[in-house]
Amino acid sequence: MKKIIILLLAFAVSMVSSAAQNSKKKIYSEYSGKPGVSAVYISPAMFKLMKTVPDIEINSQEVNFSRFIRTLEGMYILNTSDQDIASRLAKDVESELRYGKHELLMEAIEENQTTRIYIVQNDSIVSDLILLSRDGHSTSYISITGEMPLDELSKMIK
Amino acid sequence: MEYMKDVSFSDMEKIASDAPDRVPTDLESSLEELTDSLEALRRLNREDRHPSVRWTSIAAGFVLLAGLAFSLSNKPRLKDTFDDPFLAYAEAEKALMLISDAMSTGAEKSNEAVEAFETPKEIIDKIIR
Numbered sequence: 001m002k003k004i005i006i007l008l009l010a011f012a013v014s015m016v017s018s019a020a021q022n023s024k025k026k027i028y029s030e031y032s033g034k035p036g037v038s039a040v041y042i043s044p045a046m047f048k049l050m051k052t053v054p055d056i057e058i059n060s061q062e063v064n065f066s067r068f069i070r071t072l073e074g075m076y077i078l079n080t081s082d083q084d085i086a087s088r089l090a091k092d093v094e095s096e097l098r099y100g101k102h103e104l105l106m107e108a109i110e111e112n113q114t115t116r117i118y119i120v121q122n123d124s125i126v127s128d129l130i131l132l133s134r135d136g137h138s139t140s141y142i143s144i145t146g147e148m149p150l151d152e153l154s155k156m157i158k
Numbered sequence: 159m160e161y162m163k164d165v166s167f168s169d170m171e172k173i174a175s176d177a178p179d180r181v182p183t184d185l186e187s188s189l190e191e192l193t194d195s196l197e198a199l200r201r202l203n204r205e206d207r208h209p210s211v212r213w214t215s216i217a218a219g220f221v222l223l224a225g226l227a228f229s230l231s232n233k234p235r236l237k238d239t240f241d242d243p244f245l246a247y248a249e250a251e252k253a254l255m256l257i258s259d260a261m262s263t264g265a266e267k268s269n270e271a272v273e274a275f276e277t278p279k280e281i282i283d284k285i286i287r
Contacts (some may be wrong), residue, residue: 025236040239040253042246049243050250065254069247077253106264115260131257142253156258157265 023096024143028076031089036082042075047146063156072146079140086139093132093141102130112136124150 032039051070080086102118109115113135120128126148133140165173182188240246 028236040249041236042240042250043236043238046238046240046243046246047250050247053243053247063255063258065251065258068254069250072250075250075253077249106261108260108264108267110263115263117257117260117264129257131260133256133260140256142257144253156254156261158258158262 023100024076024145027089027092027096027141028078030092031078031080031085034080034082034085037078037080037085039079040075040077044073047072047074063158065156068148068152068156071148071152072144074145076143077141079138081138083137086134086137089141090132090134090139093130097130097132102128105129119153121150126150126153129153 028039028041031037032041047069078089080089097118101120103121105117105119107114107116113133115131115133118130118132119126127145129142129144129148131140131142238246240249
């Protein structure tokens with residue numbers, strides 16, 4: 001009987017963690033392909049392939065992202081200016097954040113634009129980062145997963 | 159060992175058959191005890207495995223399999239937006255630039271807040287001194 005309970009508990013834990021990963025995919029699948037929504041998905045396999053790309057240094061850039069990019073494993077981007085879709089997308093992302101393990105890293109409010117960055121952090125490693133930016137009629141959502149060192153993330157501040 | 163040379167093979171056989179067997183006297187009772195305890199254990203196992211326990215195990219197995227099948231079928235399969243890693247790299251960099259801008263704005267705002275806090279603090283310090 002004990003074995004059954006342990007097995008069921010292990011199964012429940014694995015289901016919860018895979019559900020967290022699936023929620024991003026679910027959001028992305030729901031909104032990508034809709035009119036007025038631009039969507040980008042970069043898979044873990046593509047990130048592995050990108051590690052073979054030589055460092056690209058752009059002089060005009062103040063921050064060099066090449067080291068940071070090599071720590072990433074997946075990226076979802078959704079952007080829309082359709083007011084109805086934008087508000088639904090923001091609500092879905094906020095509910096994902098409510099039930100997940102994310103904590104608010106920072107919030108910037110400028111005029112009518114609110115940008116929030118949430119992270120999941122284990123010691124000095126950030127495993128998940130979500131940016132949600134909203135203004136009156138548009139929403140931008142960027143979600144990245146990987147093993148991002150916190151000090152590399154702080155270097156992104158200009 | 160010298161005397162062994164004078165003993166024939168048939169004599170050796172005779173000596174061996176005459177030697178008493180060294181069987182422990184309590185062997186029989188020990189074996190009986192062992193078979194009794196084995197039988198008791200077998201009976202106990204049979205009684206423990208109640209049909210409801212057996213059915214619970216089967217049901218738990220089915221739940222696990224069904225859950226696994228559901229989670230696998232429910233996993234949306236996504237297609238990469240880019241086939242070219244260079245283009246994917248450029249897009250990732252663009253996204254990171256947006257994150258960097260947002261973080262820089264946040265840091266700037268907090269610096270402004272610290273500066274705004276410092277001014278009244280300086281005035282209060284001057285008044286106190």
